[in-house]
Amino acid sequence: SQQGEEDPQALSIQEGENATMNCSYKTSINNLQWYRQNSGRGLVHLILIRSNEREKHSGRLRVTLDTSKKSSSLLITASRAADTASYFCATDAGLGGGADGLTFGKGTHLIIQP
Amino acid sequence: ETGVTQTPRHLVMGMTNKKSLKCEQHLGHNAMYWYKQSAKKPLELMFVYNFKEQTENNSVPSRFSPECPNSSHLFLHLHTLQPEDSALYLCASSQGVVSNQPQHFGDGTRLSIL
Numbered sequence: 271s272q273q274g275e276e277d278p279q280a281l282s283i284q285e286g287e288n289a290t291m292n293c294s295y296k297t298s299i300n301n302l303q304w305y306r307q308n309s310g311r312g313l314v315h316l317i318l319i320r321s322n323e324r325e326k327h328s329g330r331l332r333v334t335l336d337t338s339k340k341s342s343s344l345l346i347t348a349s350r351a352a353d354t355a356s357y358f359c360a361t362d363a364g365l366g367g368g369a370d371g372l373t374f375g376k377g378t379h380l381i382i383q384p
Numbered sequence: 385e386t387g388v389t390q391t392p393r394h395l396v397m398g399m400t401n402k403k404s405l406k407c408e409q410h411l412g413h414n415a416m417y418w419y420k421q422s423a424k425k426p427l428e429l430m431f432v433y434n435f436k437e438q439t440e441n442n443s444v445p446s447r448f449s450p451e452c453p454n455s456s457h458l459f460l461h462l463h464t465l466q467p468e469d470s471a472l473y474l475c476a477s478s479q480g481v482v483s484n485q486p487q488h489f490g491d492g493t494r495l496s497i498l
Contacts, residue, residue: 277483287485312388312489313427320484358427362483369405371417371440372487374427 274359274375275303282381289346291378294339295357300362302335303372304344307356316344316357348381354382387411390475390490398498399466405460405493407475413488415457415481418450421472421492433458433482462495470497 293302301320301331307311319326319335320343326333332345346353356379360372388409397403409416418430432440433452445471449461458475472494476487 277424303486305489312390312491313476313487315486315488318484318486357419360427371429371432371442371481372483373429376426 274361276357276359276378278378279376280379280381282383283349284307284383285349285351287349288313289349289353289380289382290302291344291357291380292325293342293344293375295342295361296317296340302333302342303360304331304342305358305360305374307358307377324334348358349380349382351382351384353380355380388406388475388477388488388490390473390493393491394494394496395491396498399452399467401465402461402463403431404462405456405473405475405495407458407460407490409456409475409488410493411488413477413480414455414481415485416452416455417476417478417487418458418460418467419476421474427474431460432481439481445496453492459470465495465497467497 274293303318304316307313317328317333319333330347335342337343345347356377358374358377360374391406415434417432420428429442430444431450436452447464451459472492474489474492476489478485478487
């Protein structure tokens, strides 16, 4: 079963508002990453947060991680039309290594209305 | 401008055809990956290569055959595919296979099986 699961599946907001997306996962992790995918394009890495970090910022992005709840959130402040995309969280296999590569959720499709 | 280039961008093939997908990365990375992205499903990891050696085969049917001649090039050879194999195939690379490395994706090959 999938490791990361984003919520909501779709989100439509007005330009200028803040957008919050959540990710829940099942097993312990070492790191969690967020990616963006524009329509017809590949995924673009946004931010990585380690399991010993609680919050991380990058420009208009703010990511939080709560390992006790096995959840993460991605906040985009002052949204722009160009932020319209699908957003995915991805986790590693957890403690002890395991499979190489990342496990992705189904994503949140974000639409910014002008 | 992506450092990972995939060709072709679109491919239509019959179930009895043989074709190959190509991926090239210009980032000096050591690890390369193939993912399958189907509608309404999470991104599925197919194969992982680290320093040209396959380290992961995620129970992929033998009709998909990967090849990694060097750290910069990755191929996915296709033969006798099924309609359910229609999807976006994404290639990615990273500095290593450890989970604290972000992955860089190409824009994918949109594959349609007739």
